[in-house]
Amino acid sequence: MxxxxxxxxxxxxxxxxxxxxxxxxxxxxxxxxxxxxxxxxxxxxxxxxxxxxxxxxxxxxxxxxxxxxxxxxxxxxxxxxxxxxxxxxxxxxxxxxxxxxxxxxxxxxxxxxxxxxxxxxxxxxxxxxxxxxxxxxxxxxxxxxxxxxxxxxxxxxxxxxxxxxxxxxxxxxxxxxxxxxxxxxxxxxxxxxxxxxxxxxxxxxxxxxxxxxDSLRRAGETHHRIRTESDLGWLRDHAGVQVLDLDGAEASVVFADVAAEQAVLAEAMQRGPVRAFGPTIRPLSDIYREITR
Structure with missing residues (x-):
């Protein structure tokens, strides 16, 4: 070594x-x-x-x-x-x-x-x-x-x-x-x-x-991607949610905790079909910018 x-x-x-x-x-x-x-x-x-x-x-x-x-x-x-x-x-x-x-x-x-x-x-x-x-x-x-x-x-x-x-x-x-x-x-x-x-x-x-x-990717906040068949504008007013990007039926968010994550998933499913919901793999370029700036 x-x-x-x-x-x-x-x-x-x-x-x-x-x-x-x-x-x-x-x-x-x-x-x-x-x-x-x-x-x-x-x-x-x-x-x-x-x-x-x-x-x-x-x-x-x-x-x-x-x-x-x-x-x-x-x-x-x-x-x-x-x-x-x-x-x-x-x-x-x-x-x-x-x-x-x-x-x-x-x-x-x-x-x-x-x-x-x-x-x-x-x-x-x-x-x-x-x-x-x-x-x-x-x-x-x-x-x-x-x-x-x-x-x-x-x-x-x-x-x-x-x-x-x-x-x-x-x-x-x-x-x-x-x-x-x-x-x-x-x-x-x-x-x-x-x-x-x-x-x-x-x-x-x-x-x-x-x-x-993999450890560096998991460090820091976890971003989640949500894609549905209806507008996700309601996420902006939801407790425990930080909206990073929102474009109609697709959004990138950060949850304050697991409870907020599950609450958003439940509401999204009530509003219609949910096509994607889960953490995203953050590219090294994003992590690099956060660490070095």
Missing amino acids: LEIRNLTRRYGDLTAVDDVSFSVEPGRFTGFVGGNGAGKTTTMRMIMGLLQPNAGEVLWDGKPITTRVRAQFGYMPEERGLYPKQPILTQLVYLGELHGMSRSEAREAAGALMDRFGLGERTKDKLETLSLGNQQRVQIAAAVIAQPIGLVLDEPFNGLDPDAVDEMFALLSEFTKRQVPVLFSSHQLDLVERLCDDIVILAKGKVVADGPV
Whole structure:
């Protein structure tokens, strides 16, 4: 398990990362979200040892992480870390060797990954000749080529179309099935919501929420959707009901308690057929706005 404890990073008077703590569980996807300047990339760089924290520590299996352990991680930086004018295969083999693979092992692994991504015929091409989406595929291949024990990926799905996202997620899922912890950042909240088991939300350098996706959805007030065959204007005067949105026979409300919920249901049924009545699954984007504003 990867644990981040009380990480702090300052740049002069600016505290970019402020006492950040969270964990990335084995075999789970943890989404790392926050606005520009929230501190995500700085935190990831400290995890990987590229930046030294002013305070706090990174633990692996309960012990301070070492250079040897970090060398077994797969890391994808926010800005592509490959060489645009070098052949793809040459770079992947070189990176595999840096992780301790033999040249033949690295060449075999790189070839298999490129075949999987439909780039098997382009391994001798320079990286810059590929589309941005295919360059992203190569960057992900570089992160996973040496069968890492942990993955730290900064915006891995940036620039990928929906089919490519599914393709990359399938690849990364092979690692979580082997209990590899995966931390990745993204600005695409709908994507994080769909793919992640756990979420860490950062705002102004601080963790403002973290935990399983379902737990975050259940936090705070529960919204209910009601749809009938008659006008629901009477809800505005009903005790224990906060009307969030009302459009004729459809409404979104918050109930003060279960008694108010049941009273509204009973009255709605007296007034005519009820086509929908129940709690709605709140999108992560709504929760994110509430927490960070």
